[in-house]
Amino acid sequence: MLAGGLIGIIALLVFLGCAICYIIVLIKLFQNEGLVKGILGIICGLFTFIWGWMNANRYGIKNIMMIWTLLLIIAIILNFAFGVSMVPGYPNPTPVVP
Amino acid sequence: MRRAMLPQHVFPPISSVLRDRKFTIALVGATGLHITLVSLSLPSWECPFFRLTGIPCPGCGLSRASILLLKGEVAESFRFHAFAPIFLFAMVALFLSLLLPKSILQPAIARAELTERKTGLTVLILAGLILYWLARLLFLQAAFVQLIRG
Numbered sequence: 001m002l003a004g005g006l007i008g009i010i011a012l013l014v015f016l017g018c019a020i021c022y023i024i025v026l027i028k029l030f031q032n033e034g035l036v037k038g039i040l041g042i043i044c045g046l047f048t049f050i051w052g053w054m055n056a057n058r059y060g061i062k063n064i065m066m067i068w069t070l071l072l073i074i075a076i077i078l079n080f081a082f083g084v085s086m087v088p089g090y091p092n093p094t095p096v097v098p
Numbered sequence: 099m100r101r102a103m104l105p106q107h108v109f110p111p112i113s114s115v116l117r118d119r120k121f122t123i124a125l126v127g128a129t130g131l132h133i134t135l136v137s138l139s140l141p142s143w144e145c146p147f148f149r150l151t152g153i154p155c156p157g158c159g160l161s162r163a164s165i166l167l168l169k170g171e172v173a174e175s176f177r178f179h180a181f182a183p184i185f186l187f188a189m190v191a192l193f194l195s196l197l198l199p200k201s202i203l204q205p206a207i208a209r210a211e212l213t214e215r216k217t218g219l220t221v222l223i224l225a226g227l228i229l230y231w232l233a234r235l236l237f238l239q240a241a242f243v244q245l246i247r248g
Binding site: 019022037043045054075076079 | 140227
């Protein structure tokens with residue numbers, strides 16, 4: 001029970017970290033590529049992620065991308081090993097895929 | 099002379115992606131991997147917009163709709179997302195662009211850019227996608243969220 005709670009807290013922190021990284025990269029995408037690609041970045045988070053890595057050095061977001069990638073790997077491991085969602089309130093989630 | 103739909107300062111999305119070969123390889127590879135993992139019911143990329151807001155994003159359901167479309171389940175695919183055929187077409191076009199020699203690819207990209215600028219096709223598709231998403235949210239919200247959550 002306690003371990004489950006701890007994993008839930010870790011999942012929540014991972015979710016918050018991912019969300020912050022996503023928003024930072026999305027803002028960079030809007031600023032540098034304009035509205036159309038920015039909207040594409042909202043529609044397809046994977047697009048934002050790849051764009052972030054491809055332009056990490058140019059826009060100085062390499063650290064953000066490394067943190068985001070690490071958090072995503074942790075999220076996938078948590079999901080795979082414990083079936084834990086990053087969203088609180090969904091005890092037995094199905095991964096929400098685009 | 100006909101006025102261009104896209105002003106010069108706006109990047110036409112498809113042709114600018116096509117020009118960046120590394121980006122195209124990464125996008126096609128990641129999308130292929132993602133669709134494979136989803137079709138095998140394995141953990142994969144999760145929508146950050148949905149995770150953040152609890153509201154499905156305009157692209158939510160596209161992967162599952164594409165998989166269903168590839169399996170030939172057209173009606174079920176449309177239930178998940180009506181833009182799956184366009185998405186699949188774009189992905190196949192991006193994949194094929196990687197196989198083309200430069201001598202054919204460069205004029206094709208130039209033509210794609212001209213078409214995007216003249217017709218505003220990508221912007222129209224994106225606008226359609228946003229309208230489709232808003233309609234689903236306004237009129238079918240509960241069913242939409244339930245469908246995406248699984």
